Amino acid sequence: MASFDIRQFTCRSDNFGVLVHEAESGTTIAIDAPEEQAILAELETAGWTLTHILTTHHHGDHVAANEALKARFHVEIVGPEKEKMKIPGIDRPVAGGQTIDVGGVRVEVIDTPGHTLGEVSYFMPDAGAVFAADALFSLGCGRLFEGDAAMMWESLQRLRALPGATMLYCGHEYxxxxxxxxxxxxxxxxxxxxxxxxxxxxxxxxxxxxxxxxxxxxxxxxxxxxxxxxxxxxxxxxxxxxxxxxxxxxxxxxxx
Ligand SMILES: [Zn+2]
Structure with missing residues (x-):
């Protein structure tokens, strides 16, 4: 039986770092990589070794530590196909609608463009958690930097369709x-x-x-x-x- 432990912590000023650890496989996944030191400190506290990064979108405050963490841990970096040219160190481009295996953890990729044109969210059904970064915030949503209202509304309806018992994790404390x-x-x-x-x-x-x-x-x-x-x-x-x-x-x- 898969057993999940999720740690959320503050990075930079108002970014969230998130680590998802699955005990049976030993897999530890970072959702985005806003800041190397904060992530290293959290890994150390938990006693986990990073194995993967799931990148949601190309903004600097979400990919800043990709290359440093890859050099240190040889992690695999997963990210949206549509933004692969802008995501440092990306190994595995993915697209909405795919269900992927990340170190034994089942992850559904959901297209959630609007904030950027290629942003994706990651749903882990076995952990009962979705990671929506800068698409959906608590009581809010991301700024429309690249897409428009119609695009974002469609994205948020995809997130809304997930089970109500899902825990929502976001990119910022807004x-x-x-x-x-x-x-x-x-x-x-x-x-x-x-x-x-x-x-x-x-x-x-x-x-x-x-x-x-x-x-x-x-x-x-x-x-x-x-x-x-x-x-x-x-x-x-x-x-x-x-x-x-x-x-x-x-x-x-x-x-x-
Ligand atoms: Zn952003």
Whole structure:
């Protein structure tokens, strides 16, 4: 039986580093590689040896330590085919829809473009976790640097289709600001109000707001609810195309 242990830690200023360890195979996977020292320290604390890196997208704060970690551990680096020219040290390009074996760990690759044109998320069904980097944040979503609202909305619907019991891991701690924007568009959502209070308390204590159950995000994250009739009505957009609703929320978030 596979047995998973997942450690999340802060890298740089607001990036998350994540290590997934599977005890039977001894496989240890880093989700992105934002910062060498922080990852080395976490490996040392856990007593694990890094075997793989799953790269979500090409941004510097997600691939910064790829080459250093590869030189040190001879890890295999997996990343999106569409961005392979921009991902240092990539060994194994993958595409959405594929289920791959990563050191004995089953990983489903999900296309989630919008923030960048090639971003992918990684779902590990046996660990009950999805790693959505800069596509989906708690109560938010990634900035549309390369894609548009229609593209991102489609990406987020793929993530929304995963089981509610899935734990969502993200690339950044942006939840407190996301909560303010979410409440401004969806003020009467009780589940959102509760989550916003919890987020405020966690941040006051200097703790992370992630990971979070996907089921809660489905009920609270306005970017996953752009086709919700109640939210549309609250925004004065009853009957609108969800893509337009999504774009309106994204535009609002850009002002925070
Ligand atoms: Zn990014």
């Amino acid at each position: 939840t407190a600001t996301n909560a303010k924007c979410a409440l401004s568009v969806d003020p009467d959502n009780v589940a959102l109000q509760e989550r916003a209070r919890e987020v405020e308390e966690l941040r006051r204590e200097g703790r992370s707001t992630l990971p979070v159950l996907l089921e809660r995000e489905k009920k609270t994250n306005p970017f996953l609810r752009a086709d919700d009739e109640g939210l549309m009505a609250a925004m004065g957009m009853a009957g609108a195309d969800p893509v337009d609703v999504f774009a309106a929320i994204r535009k609002k978030r850009d002002q925070y």
